[in-house]
Amino acid sequence: MLGLDAFAADAVNAGAAPASNAPADDGPAYGPELQGFNYPAPVRQFEFTSQGEALHMAYMDIAPEHPNGRTVVLLHGKNFCGATWESTIERLSTAGYRVIAPDQIGFCKSSKPRRYQFSFQQLARNTHALLESIGVKNATIVGHSTGGMLAIRYALMYPAQTQQLVLVNPIGLEDWKAKGVPSLSVDQWYERELKTTADGIRRYEQATYYSGQWRSDFEPWVQMLAGMYRGPGKKEVAWDSALLYDMIYTQPVVYELGLLKMPTLLLIGQKDTTAIGKDAAAPEVRAKIGHYPELGKSAAKAIPHATLVEFAELGHAPQMQDPAAFHKALLDGLAAVSVKN
Incomplete structure (x- = not known):
């Protein structure tokens, strides 16, 4: 999660008016593993050991x-x-698809380890182990936002699956560090997340x-x-979130897009301006990052077997903002690819 400073600064940069007249922090409190928040399907747990620690990974099947x-x-x-899907x-x-929707380690209903070396490679290994445990040998991998970075890493590590x-x-x-976004320490991220x-x-x-x-x-x-930050596990949630932001900032995937061999569908809301750490960057740096009309086209050009679908009036979460348009494009894109099981 973004801390309040980052949320508020990016909203101001985008010129947003207040979303509502709701109280600043009114609502339910949830546990550190999102206890008390209901999911749209039964939640199961994949128990495994990683980096010497017993963990559990929540998922819907x-x-x-x-x-x-x-x-x-x-x-x-x-x-x-996973619930936001x-x-x-x-x-x-x-439409007939079996659907697996996990919560990654460090997120939502899954374990919040205090000492864990988060990497997209590690999250991909965890996801692959989960799929193996439930008999999934081949799948279409759909990733949104940070999940898109993970999906790319998964596809590079497990192309046959x-x-x-x-x-x-x-x-x-894009590589925000290379473009001039300053580094924040894990401790700095943690202090932001607590707000x-x-x-x-x-x-x-x-x-x-x-x-x-x-x-x-x-x-x-x-x-x-917000409920996890009102609950008894606020510090656990904030700490893992800080570790995850460090992972995102330091592990760009843009340089490896040309190595993807499988059919790839890009679904891009054109009004998106997301760029991690943008609020901490100088104005001249902020001006040149987070331009999704350009990023989508450059990614489609770099990925060998890519199809690009653009949503002119949608933002970072097209699947939530306009479900009808998004799901039509998704289902059409899935049907256009013939796969072997």
């Missing part, structure tokens, strides 16, 4: 009524959880995720995040 023989794995973003899970399942790659407004399509409130989240999401729009159906996802 939704079987379709009329299977088409394909499996889709949905990888959530930094300020998202709710409408996508329903549409894919109705990745039938198709779908990237939804992925971050990591997280619902109001800061709401303002940031309105500006960046929903291109200035706000609807009541966006509010549960604000409360999902």
Whole structure:
């Protein structure tokens, strides 16, 4: 999660008006593993050992009524959880796809280790181990936001098990460090995260995720995040979030896009301006990062077998802002690729 400073600064930079007149931090409190927040399907736990620590990885496994023989794995973003794929899970399942939606270690209903070397390679290994444990040998990998960075890393590490790659407004399509965004220490990220409130989240999401729009159906996802910072595990959640931001900043994937061999579908909301650490950068640096119309096109050019679909009026979360348009593009893109199980 972004801390309040980052949420608020990015909202101001985007010129967002307040999303609502709701109190700054009013709402429910959830446990450090999102205890008390309901998911759209039964949550299971994959228990495993990693880096010498016993961990558990939450996931949903939704079987379709009329299977088409394909499996889709949905990888959530930094300020998202498996639950935020709710409408996508329903549409894919109705269309015959088995759907797996995990919460990565450090997020949501999964373990929050205090000492863990977070890397996209490690998260990809964890995800692969989960899929092996439930008998999934091949799948279409869909990644949104930070989940897009993870999906790319997964596809590079496990190309034979990745039938198709779908990237939804992925971050990591540019190297913020190389472009001049200053480094923040884990301790600095942690202090920022401790300031997280619902109001800061709401303002940031309105500006960046929903291109200035706000609807009541966006509010549960604000409360999902803010609730963990109201609960007894606030410090655990903030610490893991800080570690994850350091991972994102230091491990860009843009340099390896040309190595992707599988069919890749890019679904890009054009109003997105996401760039990690943008609020800490100088004005001249902020002006040249987070331009998704350019980033989507450059990624499509770099990836050998890419198809680009652009949503002119949508932001960072097209699957939530305009589910009908997004799911049509997703289902059409999945149907266009013939895969072997």
